[in-house]
Amino acid sequence: MPDDTNLYIDHADLRSEDFTAFEKLLAAHRDRVPCTDPDWESVMFAGHLSDGKWHEPSALFTPSRRSARAASAAEKSVLVYFDEDGRALPDRPRGPAPDSALATHLAEHLPLWSAEPCHLTPGRDLADLQDETWGWRAPWTTTAAPHDAAFLTGPAGERLLAVQMGEDSPLIVGAAVPEGLGGYNLGSVRRPGTVSLAAGAAPAALADAINDTLAPQYQRALWEARTVVMGFAAEDIRDLGAARSRSPWRHVETILANGPHLVTGIRAATVADDHLDPLVGPQLRTLHTTADTLARIQEIRTAWKEAAATAPGAESAPERRRLEELRDHQAWPYAVQLANGPLPDLAAHVTARIGAPVPDPDETARAARARSARRPTHASPPTGAAPATTPQPGPRRPTR
Numbered sequence: 001m002p003d004d005t006n007l008y009i010d011h012a013d014l015r016s017e018d019f020t021a022f023e024k025l026l027a028a029h030r031d032r033v034p035c036t037d038p039d040w041e042s043v044m045f046a047g048h049l050s051d052g053k054w055h056e057p058s059a060l061f062t063p064s065r066r067s068a069r070a071a072s073a074a075e076k077s078v079l080v081y082f083d084e085d086g087r088a089l090p091d092r093p094r095g096p097a098p099d100s101a102l103a104t105h106l107a108e109h110l111p112l113w114s115a116e117p118c119h120l121t122p123g124r125d126l127a128d129l130q131d132e133t134w135g136w137r138a139p140w141t142t143t144a145a146p147h148d149a150a151f152l153t154g155p156a157g158e159r160l161l162a163v164q165m166g167e168d169s170p171l172i173v174g175a176a177v178p179e180g181l182g183g184y185n186l187g188s189v190r191r192p193g194t195v196s197l198a199a200g201a202a203p204a205a206l207a208d209a210i211n212d213t214l215a216p217q218y219q220r221a222l223w224e225a226r227t228v229v230m231g232f233a234a235e236d237i238r239d240l241g242a243a244r245s246r247s248p249w250r251h252v253e254t255i256l257a258n259g260p261h262l263v264t265g266i267r268a269a270t271v272a273d274d275h276l277d278p279l280v281g282p283q284l285r286t287l288h289t290t291a292d293t294l295a296r297i298q299e300i301r302t303a304w305k306e307a308a309a310t311a312p313g314a315e316s317a318p319e320r321r322r323l324e325e326l327r328d329h330q331a332w333p334y335a336v337q338l339a340n341g342p343l344p345d346l347a348a349h350v351t352a353r354i355g356a357p358v359p360d361p362d363e364t365a366r367a368a369r370a371r372s373a374r375r376p377t378h379a380s381p382p383t384g385a386a387p388a389t390t391p392q393p394g395p396r397r398p399t400r
Contacts, residue, residue: 009078011091019088022080026059030086039064043077056142057082058127081123083143089123102164102171103150109203110152110210118149118161132161134175135191135221139165151176152210157261158218160210164199171197171206173214178222180257182250184229192217216355223265223354226258227347237339249328252297252335259294259338262347263287269350280349283342290341293334300331 028035047057100117174194304327
């Protein structure tokens, strides 16, 4: 269940009378009759009726202006899911996920991967699980749970979701939404597909389908997504210029969430020819500066979080704003430096290599030396002449 305490009222703070009121308001919406409640006002309804049954119903309610809760709720609303008969489904207290035979099976047969069971309570849990699918349609609903489901985390940061709708149903494995991509438009990114294996398929077939097919697809899609959002964040920071007071911190968070992964991936995907390229080589030689700048922003964020948790009066709005302004003032010059740096361009340069077999480094080096030896040599410029320089491209502005 996501941490959205700033948006919604926790169901644990509600009474049984509140859920009765929600059901009454939903029924009035179904019957298209006027209905009011002294404590709650409806804001939005979702779902539809079929043969007298609700299909994935949910609703948003706010405390009535006449309600005593209105002042304490601080303009928050409550999100409620219902079953097919229109009964409210309160969010359960979040505890450990139930035992999962699927998670155990996957962990046994996928070395280097970890498996974690999913919460499958009808309502909020199943809606959250639907939101986790990346590029494929969830085969379950908010009222009808799958038989079993588990998250898979791979050695290269892959995040997959394995689902079995019935005990004898096929096992479907697809991409789960990557973390740290913010709210940017990723329409240009090619999402991975899914793999489906018959119930009881051989463990070797499962491992091959995930490691040889889905994992490389996920690595490429994740790399493309990180490259896109890094470019968007850099563009937004450049557009803001020196107006630090208007700088949305989310752009810096996007850089921190994706920048270190891109630096590591670029270093791993770089080949000898890249260092000899007159455009790429100089950018690669500044990559260590990019890594140091990312580390400095991370230090600033860590110090800010520690101060927000321990500083006297940090829970008050004025002190919280002061700490945020100090954080922005310290981090902004480094964010601008990264926005004008080579990271988005270098990430785009190696994109085609992500998820592909790693070339033999010795063979690559030999080929690069051979190509270098075949390049024609040029006469040195006359004494006193200015050396020729190669113009460096500026950072790309990604297409929204």
